[in-house]
Amino acid sequence: MAKIEGLLLGVLLVSALSCSNDVEMPNTYHLNYLAQPTDVEASADGGVVRVSWQIASAEHVAGFVVSFTDPVGKEETRPVADPAARSYENASLNIESGSVYLVQVWTVDQLDFFGPRSVADSLFVP
Amino acid sequence: MCMRWVMVVLSGMLLLAVCQPLQAQEPAAKRFTVRGHFVSRSQAIALSTVFPGLGQLATGHRYRGTALVAAEVGCLVVWLTAHEDYNTQSTQFDIEVERYFSLRDGGSFEAAKESWKRLSDKKDSLDRSHLLRQVFGVMAVAVYGYNLLDALVFDGSEPSEPSEPVAEKSFSIGPMGGRDVTGLALVARF
Numbered sequence: 036m037a038k039i040e041g042l043l044l045g046v047l048l049v050s051a052l053s054c055s056n057d058v059e060m061p062n063t064y065h066l067n068y069l070a071q072p073t074d075v076e077a078s079a080d081g082g083v084v085r086v087s088w089q090i091a092s093a094e095h096v097a098g099f100v101v102s103f104t105d106p107v108g109k110e111e112t113r114p115v116a117d118p119a120a121r122s123y124e125n126a127s128l129n130i131e132s133g134s135v136y137l138v139q140v141w142t143v144d145q146l147d148f149f150g151p152r153s154v155a156d157s158l159f160v161p
Numbered sequence: 162m163c164m165r166w167v168m169v170v171l172s173g174m175l176l177l178a179v180c181q182p183l184q185a186q187e188p189a190a191k192r193f194t195v196r197g198h199f200v201s202r203s204q205a206i207a208l209s210t211v212f213p214g215l216g217q218l219a220t221g222h223r224y225r226g227t228a229l230v231a232a233e234v235g236c237l238v239v240w241l242t243a244h245e246d247y248n249t250q251s252t253q254f255d256i257e258v259e260r261y262f263s264l265r266d267g268g269s270f271e272a273a274k275e276s277w278k279r280l281s282d283k284k285d286s287l288d289r290s291h292l293l294r295q296v297f298g299v300m301a302v303a304v305y306g307y308n309l310l311d312a313l314v315f316d317g318s319e320p321s322e323p324s325e326p327v328a329e330k331s332f333s334i335g336p337m338g339g340r341d342v343t344g345l346a347l348v349a350r351f
Contacts, residue, residue, distance in 0.1 A: 056291040064265055065264075065274060068270075146266045
């Protein structure tokens with residue numbers, strides 16, 4: 036009888052302790068993968084919009100995305116396929132005179148993963 | 162529709178009419194009998210092995226037996242609930258991990274950051290559930306162990322002292338014997 040009870044107690048103890056917490060956090064891929072563009076400056080002159088930026092590291096960068104957000108909040112994006120590009124010019128952008136746009140730039144890799152957005156710069160269209 | 166209801170009512174009445182005489186033929190005393198005397202020490206130990214507190218209740222240790230049964234049931238309920246909760250959250254965590262990695266292809270840093278935050282929250286919940294189920298699992302084992310210790314070493318399997326209310330007067334458990342069924346009966350008298 037004592038053996039059976041010992042066995043039962045052992046089984047209970049083992050089953051209670053054997054519930055291991057084997058769930059681990061996955062490896063992060065999004066941190067420090069693509070650099071965030073800095074020093075974003077936008078200007079508009081004679082219907083031509085010019086945006087420039089800097090980036091600390093071009094590792095994994097396949098290109099850039101430049102976004103223009105109008106006062107209503109509607110966002111328009113333009114891709115820049117060159118990873119070495121540090122500026123963007125567009126004369127055919129549909130922007131209204133007298134409006135203020137927010138301009139942001141972010142990187143993109145080969146798998147179309149977007150990096151962190153830059154700090155927005157205001158663009159006043161005369 | 163009406164005819165169907167009539168048939169249902171008639172069938173019910175017929176069933177009642179058939180069943181009642183069958184029950185009446187078998188007196189209550191024959192169908193359900195509880196032993197009036199205490200169980201032996203080995204029987205009490207066997208009952209305590211089956212579930213904590215049963216042996217103590219059978220030998221008349223009413224308060225100790227009730228406390229052990231309640232403690233074991235409580236610990237098992239919390240343990241099982243935490244275990245199920247852990248499994249559910251673990252599944253949700255796996256789904257979120259898949260979502261996080263799917264963002265690698267065509268997602269964005271901001272979406273991945275949000276997904277990572279959700280993963281961290283779920284991991285915290287998982288850890289809490291795991292801790293809860295481990296604590297209450299060990300407590301359930303501890304109650305079971307104490308119950309065995311009480312039945313084997315202490316006087317848990319001996320008939321209770323006169324100072325403690327005896328089982329016959331208020332609370333008793335014992336083998337149930339009948340013509341067709343056998344089992345255990347727990348009887349409370351008020």
